[in-house]
Amino acid sequence: MPEGHTTHALAWRLNRGYAGSPAAVSSPQGRFAGGAALLDGLMLVDASAWGKHLFVQFEGERWLNVHLGLIGTFSVMPRATRPGGEGIPVPVQGQVRLRLLNEAWVGDLRGPTVCAVVTPEQVGQVQARLGPDPLRPAADPALALRRISLSARPIAELLMDQAVLAGVGNVYRCEVLFRHRVDPFRPGREIRPATWIAIWDDLVALMPLGVAFGQIITMDDQVVDAIQVMAEVADGSAATTSAAVTGARPGDRFERRFYLYRRAGEPCRACGSRVRTQLVAGRNLFWCGRCQRRR
DNA sequence: GCAGAATGACAAG
DNA sequence: TTGTCCTTCTGCG
Numbered sequence: 001m002p003e004g005h006t007t008h009a010l011a012w013r014l015n016r017g018y019a020g021s022p023a024a025v026s027s028p029q030g031r032f033a034g035g036a037a038l039l040d041g042l043m044l045v046d047a048s049a050w051g052k053h054l055f056v057q058f059e060g061e062r063w064l065n066v067h068l069g070l071i072g073t074f075s076v077m078p079r080a081t082r083p084g085g086e087g088i089p090v091p092v093q094g095q096v097r098l099r100l101l102n103e104a105w106v107g108d109l110r111g112p113t114v115c116a117v118v119t120p121e122q123v124g125q126v127q128a129r130l131g132p133d134p135l136r137p138a139a140d141p142a143l144a145l146r147r148i149s150l151s152a153r154p155i156a157e158l159l160m161d162q163a164v165l166a167g168v169g170n171v172y173r174c175e176v177l178f179r180h181r182v183d184p185f186r187p188g189r190e191i192r193p194a195t196w197i198a199i200w201d202d203l204v205a206l207m208p209l210g211v212a213f214g215q216i217i218t219m220d221d222q223v224v225d226a227i228q229v230m231a232e233v234a235d236g237s238a239a240t241t242s243a244a245v246t247g248a249r250p251g252d253r254f255e256r257r258f259y260l261y262r263r264a265g266e267p268c269r270a271c272g273s274r275v276r277t278q279l280v281a282g283r284n285l286f287w288c289g290r291c292q293r294r295r
Numbered sequence: 296g297c298a299g300a301a302t303g304a305c306a307a308g
Numbered sequence: 309t310t311g312t313c314c315t316t317c318t319g320c321g
Contacts, residue, residue: 003302052303070303071315095315111315113304162304169302216302261302282310283303 002068004167005210007049008135012211013076014047014056017105024101028092035117036098038062044100051133051166053114055123063123066098069113076100076107130166134203135211141200148188148196155191156184156285168203171261172210174286175218176202178259183294184280184287213253219269222254260286 025039042058049055054074056064068074082090090106092099097115100107109115118126131147132139144165148158158164159173168176177184180199182191209217209226217226259269264277268288277286 006302067303069314070301071313072303073315097314111313113314160303171302284301 002052002070002072003169003172003210003216004049004051004133004135005207005216006068006214007052007054007167008207009211009214010054010074010076011047011049011056014044014100014107017076017078017107018044018100018102019046020044021102024099026099026101028096028099032097032115035064035115038117039064049133050127050136051130051162052169053126053130053166055126061120063118063120064098065114065116065118065123065126066109066112067114069111072110072112074107074109074112076105079104079106082106130162131164133166134200135167135207141197144200145193145196148191149193151188153188154185154280155182155188156280156287158188160281160283167207170283170285171216171258172203172207172218174261175216175259176206178288178292179218181291183292184285186294215252215254215256216258217254219257219259222257226254260288262286 020043022041022043023039024041025036027033027036039058039062042060042062045057045059047054047056052067054064054066054068056066058064066072066074079088079090090101092108095110096108097112098107098109100109132141132143147164148155151158153161156173156177159168159177160170174184176199179202180195182195182199206218206223209223209230212230213226217223260275262284263275264284264286266275267273268275268291271288271290273288273290275286276289277284279285
């Protein structure tokens, strides 16, 4: 689940459900009991994301920093959609590290690698280590290019380095490299600036679709459909679809389908040659040896 | 029932 | 490069 689109969608939902009023904060599992006590009853001021990091500001200069890691999930739902319903206690299922509760919403965090109460200074320190995030309005792709163009490391590795570029994970990197027919093993310094800008612009276009629909969408036919739905919602001609677009039921609108990701051995959708896979720095990389040949 | 994987990141050697 | 942490779900006996 968790690449940058997940974190940004979470920030959006947390703001919608909680911003401006106090939240009951607890740790049903107990492992965040101390931190929860520091936040319990405080007003939630604002939630925001930078790459895969989520920052939730509470009153009194207290911040919650969450990173989902590989397996974390943060379900933030209106209580009316949950068993029990509004006003009735929502049963805890499994290992819930953190629960955010108000009259109308319940948020359950499971399996994060980071869940901590931090100071504004610590928020700044975390953000200072992160590269530009294609989902943040003021993000500067030149900052990433500077590091890429100086590096001998393969571009597939650089795209996953959160200090170079924040928010991209294994799925987006694999798919975006294919979309631009870039050899994943090509050293950063051999990537032409124009190629990098094309990749960046593509991420700026693709990742908001991931935020809106709660799933990673990279295949052109689905991208076209998704943009169409977004446009209809924006001009009000499709009021009924807005719930889906805002992620009320994330992840089930589009068939889960990619160019390469998890398709090892199957035919490339463009040229038919076998999709290749290889463990790179402990993660499965997928690519097409013919379409993404070095030029 | 249990191993293995999974959209991540870090430390140790 | 390997091991470790976090949790849930799948597939295989």
